[in-house]
Amino acid sequence: MRSSAIVLIVAFSYLALLFVIAAWGDRRAEQRRSLVNSPTIYSLSIAVYCTAWTFYGSVGRAATTGPSFLLIYLGPTLAMLCGWMLIRKMIRIARAQRITSIADFISARYGKSGAIGALVALIAIIAIMPYIALQLKAITVSYAILTQYPDQSQPQLSLSGFLQDKAFWVALVLSVFIILFGTRHLDASERHEGMVTAIAFESIVKLCAFLAVGAFATFILYDGPMDLVTQAALLIPDISHRFGLDQVPGGALGWFGTLILALLAFITLPRQFQVLVVENVNEQHLRRASWLFPLYLLLINLFVIPIALAGLMGGTSTGEPDNFVLTLPLAAGLDWLPLLVFIGGLSAATSMMIVETIALSTMVSNQLVMPLLIRLPSLHLDKRHDLSGWLLGIRRIAIILILILGYLYHALIGEAYSLVTIGLVSFAAAAQFAPSLLLGLYWKGACRSGAAAGMIAGILVWGWTLLIPGFALSGWLDTGFIDKGPFDLGWLRPYALFGLEGWDIYTHALFWSLLLNLGLLVGLSLFSRQSGLEQTQAALFTNALRPEAAQAAIWQGHASRYELFMLLSRYLGDGASIRLLGHTRPKQDDDSPATPEMIAAAEHGLTGALGSATARILINSVVRGEALEMSSILSILDTTSQALEYNRRLEQKSSELARIGEELRSANERLRELDRLKDEFVAMVSHELRTPLTSIRAFAEILRDTGQIPDEKRAHFIDIIVRESERLSRLIEEILDMARLESGRMTLKPTRCNFNEVIHHSVEAVTRLNEERGVELELKLPAQPCWIVADPDRLQQVLINLLGNANKFAAHDQPRVLLTLTPYKRSYRLAVEDNGPGIAEAERERVFEKFHQIEQAREQQHRTPASHPRGTGLGLPISRGIINHLGGRLWADRGEQWGGACFILELPQAPEQVQREAVESQAG
């Protein structure tokens, strides 16, 4: 029953069955009756986590290091428990951004950086290649044991004998399978329903196989677990100590370190990312998977300890602990069970290889090869018409290369490693993605340089503390440096870096590599600036679970529909392009602009096929103008700038209001002042009017009431009445003048007139007054006529007023008044000076205020009662108003002759006068 032929037939039939199942899954997907759209299938597909390492290695690990094998499954259990928060966020981001692999995810988070994507892809290849080799080794070993039992010698691996190595043929069949179901078509979502169906089926097979062996060992070989344990305790004296914590490498600390390692690796292993995130159909499936997958892990581990115990009791017949699963039923002489176990191990190995190879080939083609090819100008890839063939070709070549590399690794150095070692070394390498990935999901500030530096440093430390010593222990290198350090530098010993001793090698490596990784990521992020796109992506990633984050990226650039369509169809083919753009094929001369939605859809489509970094380059090649960066940043900044703008406006408004308030206050003050002046004016005017009126009334009453008044006295009284009436009417006339002046309604009739003549008329008018007081008036006038433009009557009124004032204020003894007229520049200057006390400098402007003189006059009146007819106090303001209207000036100064008061009046010369003078001076 265990002849090579039967085993081979069964094995390859099993692989053929996988093809059928995958084809069926794909068929159902095409018919839109997807099998994958089920939380149970999703949970089972996650069980790709359990590889041949679990299937064979767990028992080996349990037999040698006690319960530490459980850690590899407790870590993922914890990760799945918080998966509803963490993994759902990743799924949502991946859906929104059409993420195709973990390299794509991390590169998208850090500003769609091509360099980060390439770095992640390279690390993944270095980390995972040995893991793939491990699966091939498991197949070879299990086949050898199955067919050659009880001969348990390790199969001799050599490159020359690869045709005899069944693992080689399995790898070959698998590469065909992966090419068929992994790269059948380029889909925007990179989902492979057929493959997922096959993986889920394989998960069931490996679980059943393992449970079957476990049940056989526990219940058929022995009478249940109790019997097994007691017999083991009897048979092997020190066995009871093998399952305590002290058996775990590194003790409690090593336990914790391995737990964290498994937790991180579960999320960051490329194949786990593929099934958890990329292949997820509906994020609600995560609900069921969050507990169903841990349950799967629990079940597959349930019989590990019983099998290990039974195997240990088997002695030489069961051989190596790594092979107990297979040798136990073989030792019992069973035929079919070993075959089932072999198939279980085969399914564990193949499912891992299938998913891992697809994930790696996507990374290689999207993050490593395509970006390089597109940038190579000699290939002219950007001008080719159909690149979808190229893409698929690159991916297929990548798949074959990955499997060949895996096989070479297995054939060349596979012998040296035990299964367990390779698994954990790979885990530690994949865990280097965790800081950039997880911190990037929750911390907006994590930046590209930090992520790159952290991952590079982390992988270097990993290489030094795990990979190179591993090579050395395999006999490839001199092991001296492990104990003494390179060049005898003790602090560089790979298993005791910086003298940190007593830890198990994995916890030790994980501690140093993650410390450096995290430190560089955080440190550099704190001290560097993110680019615009990086900030946008950081915001989109960290806010992915918020409801408002469901927006699509908006392009602000311009591209013609034809160009966009051609770009898409080159990579995705015509059919997919028409579906994406929702249009018929545009004509060549169709240069109507593509809508932002079309550009966004095109980017999504290309991202799905090529990865975000490459898609960005391609879209940028046809879109002119501002692309995603600016608009997205603006939308993020929008709220801030709006608030700022609003603030600025408010500030402006309030300062404006303050200014208006100030103006209003000053206007109010002026109004109050004017009001006060008006009241004063009214009071004064009524006072001024009352004075003559009172005397008129008094004398009129005397005349009426007194019977006999001498004629002489009567005439005197009547004379007073007439004079006071005249004064009254003059006062009223002046008030009217004042009112006209102030309201601007004073009408002047300017004509050409001789200033000399006006002066003479005015002097004549005051002659009588002068004679009364005995004032000596002196005139100094030019001989020739002085032509001006003025209203002669009004001018005369001004002159009479000035002369009257001079008359009033001239000295008591020998009162003298001097009137001079002189040409001054282009005007005439008239000065009226008296020899009185003069006006104090502070008073000189105030005399032009209304009623100002009243006070003075009143004071004067007290001193010399009724000696002079009093002024109204309006003469000077009216005079200044008239002169201003005539275009001249009137002011008071100190007299030059006698130091008394001096009023100076300036009026411009008439234009003709100026001309004529010029003519005369020329003639003369």
Place this chain on the structure above:
Amino acid sequence: MKTPEQGRLLALSLLGLVLFSPPLLLLFDQPGIANFSTLSGIIFLIWALLILCAALILERHHEE
């Protein structure tokens, strides 16, 4: 915004981490049947309980 369900799951994850980590772990490492350490058995028990709790939290919410 954390829903109550997310809070419960987060607490459950942290509880799992604490139960599977050294200080409490050392308590479980006692000699049991035939002098075997009880560690593995208790871990399987805790494991099963965690899965049960997660299933109750997630599936109950699902039906609501």
